[in-house]
Amino acid sequence: xxxxxxxxxxxxxxxxxxxxxxxxxxxxxxxxxxxxxxxxxxxxxxxxxxxxxxxxxxxxxxxxxxxxxxxxxxxxxxxxxxxxxxxxxxxxxxxxxxxxxxxxxxxxxxxxxxxxxxxxxxxxxxxxxxxxxxxxxxxxxxxxxxxxxxxxxxxxxxxxxxxxxxxxxxxxxxxxxxxxxxxxxxxxxxxxxxxxxxxxxxxxxxxxxxxxxxxxxxxxxxxxxxxxxxxxxxxxxxxxxxxxxxxxxxxxxxxxxxxxxxxxxxxxxxxxxxxxxxxxxxxxxxxxxxxxxxxxxxxxxxxxxxxxxxxxxxxxxxxxxxxxxxxxxxxxxxxxxxxxxx
Ligand code: WQD
Numbered sequence: 001x002x003x004x005x006x007x008x009x010x011x012x013x014x015x016x017x018x019x020x021x022x023x024x025x026x027x028x029x030x031x032x033x034x035x036x037x038x039x040x041x042x043x044x045x046x047x048x049x050x051x052x053x054x055x056x057x058x059x060x061x062x063x064x065x066x067x068x069x070x071x072x073x074x075x076x077x078x079x080x081x082x083x084x085x086x087x088x089x090x091x092x093x094x095x096x097x098x099x100x101x102x103x104x105x106x107x108x109x110x111x112x113x114x115x116x117x118x119x120x121x122x123x124x125x126x127x128x129x130x131x132x133x134x135x136x137x138x139x140x141x142x143x144x145x146x147x148x149x150x151x152x153x154x155x156x157x158x159x160x161x162x163x164x165x166x167x168x169x170x171x172x173x174x175x176x177x178x179x180x181x182x183x184x185x186x187x188x189x190x191x192x193x194x195x196x197x198x199x200x201x202x203x204x205x206x207x208x209x210x211x212x213x214x215x216x217x218x219x220x221x222x223x224x225x226x227x228x229x230x231x232x233x234x235x236x237x238x239x240x241x242x243x244x245x246x247x248x249x250x251x252x253x254x255x256x257x258x259x260x261x262x263x264x265x266x267x268x269x270x271x272x273x274x275x276x277x278x279x280x281x282x283x284x285x286x287x288x289x290x291x292x293x294x295x296x297x298x299x300x301x302x303x304x305x306x307x308x309x310x311x312x313x314x315x316x317x318x319x320x321x322x323x324x325x326x327x328x329x330x331x332x333x334x335x336x337x338x339x340x341x342x
Contacts, residue, residue: 002026002027002028003027003028003078003079003253004027004028004029004030004074004076004077004078005022005027005028005029005030005077005078005079005080005081005249006030006031006032006070006071006074006077006079006080006081007019007022007029007030007031007032007054007080007081007083008031008032008033008061008080008081008082008083008084008106008110009033009038009082009083009084009085009125010029010031010032010033010054010056010083011031011033011035011038011039011040011042011043011056012033012037012038012083012084013038013182013192013193013194013238014083014125014179014182014238014241014242015031015033015038015081015083015084016038016042016045016046016191017186017191017238017239017241017242018081018083018242018245018246019031019046019054020046020049020050020186020191020242021239021242021243021245021246022081022246022249023046023050023052023054024050025246028054028055029054029055030054030055030056030057030070030074030077031043031054031055031056031057032057032059032061032067032070032084033056033057033058033059033084034058034059034060034061034084035058036086037086037196038194039194040056040058041340042191043056045188045190045191045340046191048188048190049186049188049190049191055074057070057073061084061105061106061109061110062101062102062105062106062109063109064109064112064113067106067109067110067112067113068109068112068113068116070113071113071114071116071117071119075117077114077117077119078119078121078253079119079121079122079123079249079252079253080110080114080119080121080122080123081122081123081125081245081249082106082107082110082122082123082124082125083125084106085102085103085106085125085155086098086099086102086103086152087127087152088152088200089129089149089150089152089153089200089299090150090200090297090298090299091152091200092150092151092152092153092155093150093151093298093299096151099151099152099155100151100154100155100158103152103155103156103159104155104158104159104162107124107159107162107163108162110122111162111163111166111172114172115170115171115172120170120171120172120173121173121174121249121252121253122163122172122173122174122175122252123174123175123177123245123248123249123252124159124160124163124174124175124176124177125177125179126156126159126160126176126177126178126179126263127153127156127178127179128178128179128180128234128265128267128304128306129148129149129150129152129153129156130145130148130153130156130157130160130178131143131144131145131146131178131304132145132146132147132148132149132153132301133146133149133301133302133303133304134146134304137271137303137304137305138269138271138305138306138307138308139265139304139305139306139307140265140307140310141178141263141264141265141310145157149299149301150299160176160263163176163261164261167260167261168260172260173252173257173260173261174252174260174261174262175248175249175251175252175257175261175262175263175264176261176262176263176264177241177244177245177248177264177266178263178264178265178266178306179236179241179266179267180233180234180235180236180265180266180267180268180304180305180306181201181202181233181234181235181236181267182235182236182237182238182241183201183202183203183235183236183237183238183326183327183330184203184237184238184239184321184325184326184327184329184330184333185238185329185330185332185333186238186239186329186333187239187329189329189332189333189335189336190336190340191333192238192329192330192333192334192337193238193330193333194337198214202233202274202277203235203277203281203326203327203330204330204334205217206277206278206281206289206327206330207281207330207331207333207334208334209289209290209291210281210285210287210289210331210334211334211335211338215290216290216291216292217278217289217290217291217292218291218292218293218294219274219275219278219291219292219293219294220274220294220295220296220297220300221293221294221295221296221297221300222275222293223296224296224302224303225302226273226302226303227273228273228275228276230273230274230275231273231274231300231301231302231303232271232272232273232302232303232304232305233271233272233303233304233305234267234268234269234270234271234272234304234305234306235268235272235277235323235326236266236267236268236319236326237319237320237321237325237326237329239321240268240319240320240321241266243317244264244266244311244315244317247315247316247317248264248315251315262314264310264311264314264315265306265307265308265310265311266306266308266311266317266319267305267306267308267319268305268306268308268319269305269306269307269308269319270305270323271303271304271305272323276323277323277327278291280323280324280327281327281330281331283324284324284327284328284331285327285328285331287331
């Protein structure tokens with residue numbers, strides 16, 4: 001009998017790639033998503049990739065009754081991967097209460113509904129934003145959690161604390177994955193990053209500029225204390241990130257976790273500057289990118305990349321795809337988007 005997993009936010013960028021990997025591993029998947037930042041066609045393309053159609057419920061997870069109804073329909077769910085959240089750093093500064101309400105109420109409802117059916121295994125989508133601008137690099141899981149630079153980052157910090165507090169007095173077991181910068185797309189180019197409106201993130205803005213949807217890329221700041229003056233980030237292929245979720249889930253299902261809550265940095269351990277990403281994109285796509293230097297973006301940290309030793313050794317997980325492959329897959333996805341008649 002296949003084990004059944006609930007994936008909240010499963011039609012989203014990272015969620016959809018994780019659903020594909022779960023199905024590939026033989027799991028039965030239930031997706032709950034409110035489609036506020038994703039599209040229902042993703043379900044069709046997951047089926048095209050895997051040959052299996054996951055259950056899908058359009059659900060407002062900030063509604064406790066609606067959340068409980070999912071578990072009433074599927075009381076055999078044995079694990080939850082919780083992606084559903086708003087994640088635009090800049091937007092969170094403009095709309096803080098929307099972010100606190102959405103990101104925290106949905107998590108509370110999920111944890112309560114899990115407990116009611118006796119499901120104790122939670123993989124949670126956290127973020128390297130909890131570190132702020134680290135004093136030392138690479139950043140470790142034991143590095144200090146600095147005051148969040150945005151309400152979005154604060155919701156991730158608060159969420160981690162909520163999970164730890166609940167796990168401390170219940171049977172809840174959780175693994176918190178602190179993502180660095182997910183980019184790229186599935187090799188099929190049937191799923192990928194699909195921001196609604198003007199992209200906040202670097203890589204979709206690059207690919208949309210290269211294909212002619214945007215006039216030129218603004219590079220936010222070239223006066224940082226970095227080798228080429230532009231910010232440095234740890235970019236990780238979204239499929240490598242998705243695979244880390246399967247490994248974490250199975251660690252919980254097999255009761256191999258060593259603490260009720262475990263935290264892992266999920267990055268590559270390498271940092272690349274914005275200009276290095278642009279150069280890598282040009283060689284991967286054979287397209288010359290139009291860009292200009294612009295003022296720094298408020299809230300950006302200067303540089304961050306992960307120390308991944310703990311995840312590599314403890315999870316036996318390692319990122320396998322390099323920057324060229326990440327950008328080549330992002331470009332293939334952008335080129336294929338035109339054929340998906342959205
Ligand atoms: C990367 C670099 C920008 C756009 C993201 C997510 C956040 C979190 C961490 C999950 C920065 C520069 C960008 C542009 C640019 N992930 N840039 N021109 O800010 O690191 O945050 O990863 O929790 O949710 O948003 O990623 O892609 O926005 O920026 O120069 O048009 O690219 O200044 O240095 P960021 P990003």
